[in-house]
Amino acid sequence: MIILKRFYFRPIFYHYRTNTTTTTTKTKLNTFNIEYDPIKQSIIYPQELNLNNKNYSTDSWTNVNENILSRIGLNLHQQKNHPLYHLTNRLRKYFYQFYDQKKLSPKFSIIDNLSPIVTTEQNFDSICIPINHVSRTKSMNYYINQNTLLRAHTSAHQVDLIRSGLNAFLCIGDVYRRDDIDPTHYPVFHQCEGVQLFTKEELFIGNKNVLGDKDNLEIFGPNEQRDATKQEGHTLEAVKLVEASLKKTITDLFKTLLPNTSILNSRWVDTTFPFTHPSWEYEIEIDGKWYELLGCGIMEHRVLENSGLNKDHIGWAFGLGLERIAMIMYGIPDIRLFWTNDSGFLSQFVFDDSTHSIQYKPISIYPQCINDLSMWMGKTKIDPSDFYDLVRAIGGDLIEQVILIDEFYNPKNQRYSQTYRIIYRSMDRTLTKNEINMIHKDIEYHCKQQFGVEIR
Ligand code: DAH
Numbered sequence: 001m002i003i004l005k006r007f008y009f010r011p012i013f014y015h016y017r018t019n020t021t022t023t024t025t026k027t028k029l030n031t032f033n034i035e036y037d038p039i040k041q042s043i044i045y046p047q048e049l050n051l052n053n054k055n056y057s058t059d060s061w062t063n064v065n066e067n068i069l070s071r072i073g074l075n076l077h078q079q080k081n082h083p084l085y086h087l088t089n090r091l092r093k094y095f096y097q098f099y100d101q102k103k104l105s106p107k108f109s110i111i112d113n114l115s116p117i118v119t120t121e122q123n124f125d126s127i128c129i130p131i132n133h134v135s136r137t138k139s140m141n142y143y144i145n146q147n148t149l150l151r152a153h154t155s156a157h158q159v160d161l162i163r164s165g166l167n168a169f170l171c172i173g174d175v176y177r178r179d180d181i182d183p184t185h186y187p188v189f190h191q192c193e194g195v196q197l198f199t200k201e202e203l204f205i206g207n208k209n210v211l212g213d214k215d216n217l218e219i220f221g222p223n224e225q226r227d228a229t230k231q232e233g234h235t236l237e238a239v240k241l242v243e244a245s246l247k248k249t250i251t252d253l254f255k256t257l258l259p260n261t262s263i264l265n266s267r268w269v270d271t272t273f274p275f276t277h278p279s280w281e282y283e284i285e286i287d288g289k290w291y292e293l294l295g296c297g298i299m300e301h302r303v304l305e306n307s308g309l310n311k312d313h314i315g316w317a318f319g320l321g322l323e324r325i326a327m328i329m330y331g332i333p334d335i336r337l338f339w340t341n342d343s344g345f346l347s348q349f350v351f352d353d354s355t356h357s358i359q360y361k362p363i364s365i366y367p368q369c370i371n372d373l374s375m376w377m378g379k380t381k382i383d384p385s386d387f388y389d390l391v392r393a394i395g396g397d398l399i400e401q402v403i404l405i406d407e408f409y410n411p412k413n414q415r416y417s418q419t420y421r422i423i424y425r426s427m428d429r430t431l432t433k434n435e436i437n438m439i440h441k442d443i444e445y446h447c448k449q450q451f452g453v454e455i456r
Pocket of ligand 1: 318
């Protein structure tokens with residue numbers, strides 16, 4: 001078994017399409033000075049790529065492209081009211097409830113702003129991914145050069161974060177993998193990594209109610225062998241307690257994220273990852289289909305050693321994909337929608353309380369048409385809900401959204417001004433400019449009649 005296994009059998013043809021394959025001049029594609037040579041049919045990289053204000057030399061491993069590089073820094077999970085922002089808030093809220101009585105602060109630190117540009121050491125070596133492992137290949141990753149790539153998973157930061165002194169954290173961010181684009185796969189997506197470490201005291205004293213007063217319990221024992229249930233060195237009692245903590249944390253998390261309606265059944269499936277042993281996948285059943293939500297396990301002790309810890313800690317880790325969970329949570333049918341700027345999509349997620357539960361309503365495939373309407377009124381302004389009602393009464397289902405975009409008071413003539421943006425869109429055809437103008441004029445007319453306003 002491998003990590004990143006969804007790539008395994010997907011052939012990937014790395015080509016760059018341009019409209020002008022017949023021309024013999026090199027076409028400059030973008031701001032990163034990456035060029036396409038139509039004769040050699042290959043991409044020519046500059047000697048250095050400037051990313052996040054740092055120069056990276058390119059080499060025979062370089063295989064990033066303009067489209068991928070342009071995603072760096074977009075951080076959808078930090079964009080207010082984006083579905084991934086709401087999910088991130090919900091993860092934050094769930095994990096902040098665990099309190100550390102000694103530190104007098106939440107147990108888990110939440111790190112969501114680390115650069116996705118990492119070294120091969122971080123992405124692979126630090127977490128014990130073998131040197132010839134298939135997940136390292138050029139065909140699965142976006143390399144900037146031989147030693148630098150766009151992280152393929154948030155596990156790339158485990159060791160650095162533990163080294164920085166954290167013993168319980170989430171790490172959330174964008175990850176990059178070469179892949180086809182289809183309704184459930186996209187070459188950039190978002191992950192949340194979770195890690196919790198335990199000392200002997202935390203593990204055994206915290207579980208005194210289960211264990212009774214045994215005071216000879218240890219995390220490590222001299223003659224412990226590696227087998228299906230544990231790593232060499234680990235005692236079975238320590239592993240079982242960490243496993244119980246991990247599984248409870250995850251099951252409770254999904255009970256909160258996907259309350260009763262959607263989860264009928266869930267199961268733990270044994271699996272293998274280079275950085276955990278034993279390892280599991282957590283799956284849930286919805287409408288008779290099983291969905292894999294995350295991978296997790298007991299951290300390989302060598303990962304903790306790489307983080308500078310001795311034989312005094314044991315820990316669990318998990319990694320989950322945000323898009324997949326948000327798709328289930330909100331009923332979003334296509335992963336590409338997370339990248340849309342279409343306000344028909346985004347406006348459905350405008351709410352302050354991220355725990356608010358909604359089901360996404362499919363937007364039309366036909367284009368939007370936007371018309372603004374500005375008007376002067378008297379000393380009392382129009383209640384926006386009255387305006388919305390009027391617009392809907394006239395435009396019916398062709399109205400997708402109405403937004404009050406500007407309002408001010410002019411003290412000189414003692415009048416209010418309001419500007420509304422009306423977004424028209426049909427579910428079954430492209431609207432003509434003419435058709436919309438007629439509806440818009442009708443709205444203006446009725447506005448004058450009903451509210452006595454002056455159209456500006
Ligand atoms: N890094 C894995 C991936 O991207 C997911 C994962 C599995 C993360 C197990 C973990 C873990 O921390 O323990 O496929």
